[in-house]
Amino acid sequence: MIENMAAIRTFGLSGVAGFPVQVEVFSTGGLPGLEVIGLPDASVRESRERVNAAILNSGRKMPPRRMTINLAPADTRKEGPSFDLPIAIGILAANGELLPRTGLNIDRIVFFGELGLDGRLQPVNGALSIVISASEQGLTEVILPADNAREVSCIQGMKIYPARSLTEVIDHLEGKAMISPQEQQDYADLQLQTPVLMDLSQVRGQQGARRALEVAAAGGHNMLMIGAPGSGKTMMARCLPGILPPLSFAESLETTRIHSIAGQLAPGSGLMIQRPFRAPHHSASVASLIGGGTNARPGEVSLAHNGVLFLDELPEFSRSALESLRQPLEDGVVTVSRIRNQARYQSSFMLIAGMNPCPCGYFGSRQRDCRCSPTEIRRYLDQVSGPLLDRIDLQIEVDSVPVTEISEAPAAESSASVAKRVRAARKIQQERYRGTSIHCNARLDNASIDEFCPMSTETKAILHMAVDKMHLSMRAYHRIIKVARTIADMSGNRNIGPADIAEAVQYRELDQKYWRK
Amino acid sequence: MKKATYETGVRGEEIAEQYLRELGMRTMERRHREKAGEIDLIMEDGKMIVFIEVKTRFSTNEAGEGLRAVTPAKQRRIAKSAMLFLQKHGWLNRAVRFDVIEINRDGITHIPDAFQPGGMMF
Numbered sequence: 001m002i003e004n005m006a007a008i009r010t011f012g013l014s015g016v017a018g019f020p021v022q023v024e025v026f027s028t029g030g031l032p033g034l035e036v037i038g039l040p041d042a043s044v045r046e047s048r049e050r051v052n053a054a055i056l057n058s059g060r061k062m063p064p065r066r067m068t069i070n071l072a073p074a075d076t077r078k079e080g081p082s083f084d085l086p087i088a089i090g091i092l093a094a095n096g097e098l099l100p101r102t103g104l105n106i107d108r109i110v111f112f113g114e115l116g117l118d119g120r121l122q123p124v125n126g127a128l129s130i131v132i133s134a135s136e137q138g139l140t141e142v143i144l145p146a147d148n149a150r151e152v153s154c155i156q157g158m159k160i161y162p163a164r165s166l167t168e169v170i171d172h173l174e175g176k177a178m179i180s181p182q183e184q185q186d187y188a189d190l191q192l193q194t195p196v197l198m199d200l201s202q203v204r205g206q207q208g209a210r211r212a213l214e215v216a217a218a219g220g221h222n223m224l225m226i227g228a229p230g231s232g233k234t235m236m237a238r239c240l241p242g243i244l245p246p247l248s249f250a251e252s253l254e255t256t257r258i259h260s261i262a263g264q265l266a267p268g269s270g271l272m273i274q275r276p277f278r279a280p281h282h283s284a285s286v287a288s289l290i291g292g293g294t295n296a297r298p299g300e301v302s303l304a305h306n307g308v309l310f311l312d313e314l315p316e317f318s319r320s321a322l323e324s325l326r327q328p329l330e331d332g333v334v335t336v337s338r339i340r341n342q343a344r345y346q347s348s349f350m351l352i353a354g355m356n357p358c359p360c361g362y363f364g365s366r367q368r369d370c371r372c373s374p375t376e377i378r379r380y381l382d383q384v385s386g387p388l389l390d391r392i393d394l395q396i397e398v399d400s401v402p403v404t405e406i407s408e409a410p411a412a413e414s415s416a417s418v419a420k421r422v423r424a425a426r427k428i429q430q431e432r433y434r435g436t437s438i439h440c441n442a443r444l445d446n447a448s449i450d451e452f453c454p455m456s457t458e459t460k461a462i463l464h465m466a467v468d469k470m471h472l473s474m475r476a477y478h479r480i481i482k483v484a485r486t487i488a489d490m491s492g493n494r495n496i497g498p499a500d501i502a503e504a505v506q507y508r509e510l511d512q513k514y515w516r517k
Numbered sequence: 518m519k520k521a522t523y524e525t526g527v528r529g530e531e532i533a534e535q536y537l538r539e540l541g542m543r544t545m546e547r548r549h550r551e552k553a554g555e556i557d558l559i560m561e562d563g564k565m566i567v568f569i570e571v572k573t574r575f576s577t578n579e580a581g582e583g584l585r586a587v588t589p590a591k592q593r594r595i596a597k598s599a600m601l602f603l604q605k606h607g608w609l610n611r612a613v614r615f616d617v618i619e620i621n622r623d624g625i626t627h628i629p630d631a632f633q634p635g636g637m638m639f
Contacts, residue, residue: 030628
């Protein structure tokens, strides 16, 4: 290495991916000062002041020299405070203020972390992505903020050194006090602690809705619930993560990365073991749903990746927000384009929507009379467009359960036992779709429906009769077959029978009742 | 300004002038006053006019203490005064340079061409 020079490895973030960055520090005579170049954004440029204070408060000297800090590659924008630690280490190394212990190759270590003025190391967003990228580059040693350590502790083959302060990092590098590496965790062990937040045993009555929820979970289908206020739509939706199969390791990595980038992980938390349940308010903008902002941050559809996106009061969402859901619903990915950044985020989620049947909420209710005029109802329902409705496989009515029925009803089946059946149905699907990119019935493409959904002529006849009578679109036709496939899987049948079709058709009847009057 | 502080400054400037003379520079002016501010030393290094800011810190031997006090704002002030000085003498096309000298208990740190005022000034 050239004297007065140091190069430290770190990573920047672009969307969900990390890219390698070299922090080069060049120290010369002249008026003391620090200049950061290489397309830093404001938060990176501010790191000058944090690094300065942190070095002084760690009992080291800020060398009275002119220092140029280059973040290479110089043509990619760098953002965020995670460059603080590599810059501080680079400054100390370039000026001979840091003497790495013999045998230590500082070039092979990845550094990242935000520095407090007192020299403490603060957690940063996107730690998981950085460590995954480092591992892909063949780097195995990482020094990071202690609060980020659990998040990355499941990555195989990495030596993770969690540090609480700049002093700890310096002492570690100089060999004065070694940091003990983070113990590697097995994802399977993590999963043992899965807490189920809302349990189906708390849902009394609602046999029809419970069945539909189970079908939705078993096949990964989207679902719409229409019902009066207080009929339990939200409660039902919240039960869904508890009956879905547990996140696989790969799925957990995907989802945790997105949450990590978005800064949605609590400091010190590990990989996500629970499927995400996102319930944005109906005032949500297109950018907050799809992703956006100057840096193309992930939106709700991506935060719900591998989990559930629950939209309550569906017609209250803005038309543009609802229409923007069509691409992610269809493709499972969104591309967020901004002036400075473009990012692709995965967004494969189950859409669960809830709505009232009319503005006052009591149209068709046994409890109360509806006060809305037909025009009002029509206008309300029309907020939900046909193409969006078409993409929802299951539509059900949820009726309020009378209080007397609730208090007298015996405890209902628990989430755990429903989850067992769901897992069995998913297993059948996994085996059937082995070797394809499909992972559940809802993701079947039209081309492979014939191959995977065999039906007898009698069954087909029933389906065709229903389609004819209900004037269903081609897309709806395919969706019925997919739902029927799931129902058949739930009872372990290889072929789809007439009963399966009949039940699937029944989940399609609502757009007749409400939207095609 | 406290009298002692002023005297410290003058002592430092004398040491600096002595040092630069030994390097072969000739004194043009000491403590040149302009409305924009004072220039500690103006000297000639061959044909080049050198404006020198002297920072004296007898209280410390911590290197860089004085140097860091020459902030960008201070640099702009010195440049402005230099500009007025050059205008007065009709020397606007002569080569100039800005040096900073730090004097502390450990000795003298001389930074030739310490900063280059950019933009509209030069």
